[in-house]
Amino acid sequence: MKETSVRDHKRLLLIDDDPNLILLVKDYLEFRGYEVITAENGREALEVLELDIPDMIICDVMMPEMDGYALVQHVREDARTNWIPVLFLSAKGQSQDRVKGLNTGADVYMVKPFEPEELVAQVESSLKQVSRINLRPSKGSETGPKLHVPPEVELTPTELKVVQYVARGLANREIAEQMKVSQRTIESHVSNMLGKTGLHNRTELARWAIESEMA
Structure with missing residues (x-):
């Protein structure tokens, strides 16, 4: 067995x-x-x-x-x-x-x-x-404070794609190349998501995507 x-x-x-x-x-x-x-x-x-x-x-x-x-x-x-x-x-x-x-x-x-x-x-x-x-996300949650994100947060389809790339560890420049847009556009999407979620940086954004099973 x-x-x-x-x-x-x-x-x-x-x-x-x-x-x-x-x-x-x-x-x-x-x-x-x-x-x-x-x-x-x-x-x-x-x-x-x-x-x-x-x-x-x-x-x-x-x-x-x-x-x-x-x-x-x-x-x-x-x-x-x-x-x-x-x-x-x-x-x-x-x-x-x-x-x-x-x-x-x-x-x-x-x-x-x-x-x-x-x-x-x-x-x-x-x-x-x-x-x-x-197994890493559950272990990773122990390495930092619990993330507090409002449950009603809704991402646009483009934001969802961007945050999935962020969770994979890609830099804004690399995400821009993958999505064929400017780096400034990606930075704007990341900034908007930080504002929506109340998170402080890309690392927390990546953790949230992984723990929420978006990535």
């Missing part, structure tokens, strides 16, 4: 344009207790992500319509999905290929052909890491 605890109710999104590999990996992961949803390319995967947020993404790199690199960029830029661990599967095993994959935003890079047991081990390791990160 202890061995399967990490797998309980975990949903994995598997993306590959090779139907044989999809069948093989899906069967193996389901046999090990995971729920697996599939897509044939990055474009189809984005459609899946509009409706369903998996616990992890396992993705081929070279695919038609949208490759793994482009997909991961979309995943990392969306506040709904940027926390999801991504494992790249690729036939390209050169050092520069691995570096590019990890720099693009993948958490793990595995080269085909691979041992199914190693894939499961990497999946479990990534899911455990996410679980550890998710």
